[in-house]
Amino acid sequence: MKHTLRFRAYLADDVASEAWRHIDILRQIRNHAVRHYYNSDYNDRPSDYDQHDKLTEWTDRWPTFAEPSQHAAQQAISQIHSDLETLQERRNEGYSVGRLKWQGTGEFRSLSYNQPRRWNADHNTGDDRFVRLRLEKISWFKIRAERDVPPTEDSDEVILKKETTGEWYVSLVTTVEDTSEKPPLSEIEPEDCVGVDLGITNYIHTSENLSVDTLERVGLAESDEYDRYAREQRKLARKEHGSANWEKQRQSVARAKRTIKRKVRDYQHKLTTWLVQEYDVVAVEDLDVKPMLETSQSAKNKQDAAWARFIELLEYKADLHGTHVEKVKPEGTTKECACCGVETAKPLWVREHSCPACGHEDDRDLNAAKNILTRGLRQLGAGRSEETPVQTALPTFTPQREAVDAKRVVEAGSSGIVRKTQSSMMTRDSVSRTT
């Protein structure tokens, strides 16, 4: 399996501007190849290989295209085809997906090489905190060696990326050989399965009713940093905009934010390790397609991007530890009743799940986590004829499920509420009044 090691990179100004210029040319090549792909006849779309061939033609016509490493250009084209495959897989799974988009300046931020002869590493820098790296067509630069930097021939791929913060990073992708076998489904006990509901950046709730509060007590999460960040921001708001004090305070805000980012990363590491050590099956919501398709900087997208990293990390560790990770469709996990499956609309501020159909009551996030687990287990057990513990772990559905028309229940519930609180909040009161 693949393992990615990420290192902070320090590029001299001239090297950085040259690397960024190359990345922007690669973006144009990518856009050109995407257009070429979609403009081709539907039944005769070019393959990865066809477009690599075309590259020579394109560079003859547009000499700028010849400036970056042509290997990196091929890699950028190959990325399109791997994205197209991902889109197709998602479409096959029933998701509605769009087409690959044209990318504007700054939306394409990295270049990659997957042949070791395209780069060199120099471990003898006289300072063991740093290793020097050289990439084809890009000069030497330093990377911070927080952990061992593998020798050149051990990496399958090198990716140089400029983050939106302006910081540069290098990822070295290596292959890890011996990993644990995943336990066969027939040997998995129900108590070794967990569903995880992902909340705001560092908040989770599991189907065993563990949430960040509880996890904090076992040393898995910290929230003091958030208080500090909020405090620093409030202080900033009181300073005169643009003054020396304001500038000083702005830096404190940035520092507090950085601390949170590091903590989140650290927390994600601890959390994923804990999950794969504790459980044989971990079910999570599937969020990973969004960062690829959308480039908007909205808070929701940033949060999804953070969770996409979390899921990636979880899958990586699950492979090492022999744990099944099941990604399930996130739609409706909050609305659905974990006991009977009837859907009840609830706005965000309703923290309790209270089912009008079967009377089941749970914390909102716990109910969602249980649904995620159910979906994961159903997915995992799908297509198997023998009875597995995975199947017996599914909540037993009462005959009510067939008897009750979910739509009718939701409508009855919401109409009850409009009268009561001018919202669609559903409480047991409103239900009993309307019935």
Ligand SMILES: [Zn+2]
């Ligand atoms: Zn119910």
